[in-house]
Amino acid sequence: MAKKEQQENTEEKVEQTEEQAPVEETEQVVEEQPVEEKAEVVDAEKEALKAEVAKYKDLYIRGQADMENLRRRTQMEIEKTSKFAVTNFAKDLLSVADNLERAMKSFPAVEEADEQTKNIIVGLEMTQKEMMSALNKNGITPIESLNQVFDPNKHKVVQEQEDPSKPTGTIIQEWQKGYMIGGDRVLREAIVVVTKGGASHVEVEA
DSSP states (O other), X not given: OHHHHHHHHHHXXXXXXXXXXXXXXXXXXXXXXXXXXXXXXXXHHHHHHHHHHHHHHHHHHHXXXXXXXXXXXXXXXXXXXXXXXXHHHHHHHHHHHHHHHHHHHHSOOGGGSOHHHHHHHHHHHHHHHHHHHHHHHTTEEEOOOTTSBOXXXXXXXXXXXXXTTXXXXXXXXXXXXXXXXXXXXXXXXXXXXXXXXSOOHHXXXX
């Protein structure tokens, strides 16, 4: 009887051992899965961080470029404002310069004038010289027109005269002097008379 019970106990132990083996394998598999999952999570986090770094790097570069463009535009606006700040004032002064020139033309030649008239002419010449000097200091210069080719950006034609001896579009009279400001901007167009009937300037140059 005791031998039979001992045999049954042995069989129970074998069964328990067989039942425990798969459990240990399952536990081992369960322990290995989290490691792989963690590796995948870490890789995903790395990729997300790389993408975020690239995003902020791009934003930084764009921000720097925008700031540089803004700096340049601001500098250009400052220079432009400074350069043409005297435009309205200069236009008013041009009327004074025109009147001075008309006054000088109304007087006879110096050698033909009496002493008093000579003094007036000399005074006008000095005043005109000082005014032109002040205009030049502020970047305002007269447009050279006589015997030049008509330029629609600088000249305004009010009359044409037949003159086959000169190329068409040659300026032969200046009714009102024109002025530039800053060297590259027209402050006031010159009012001129040009020739017609002659060869074109292109033909003459050819």
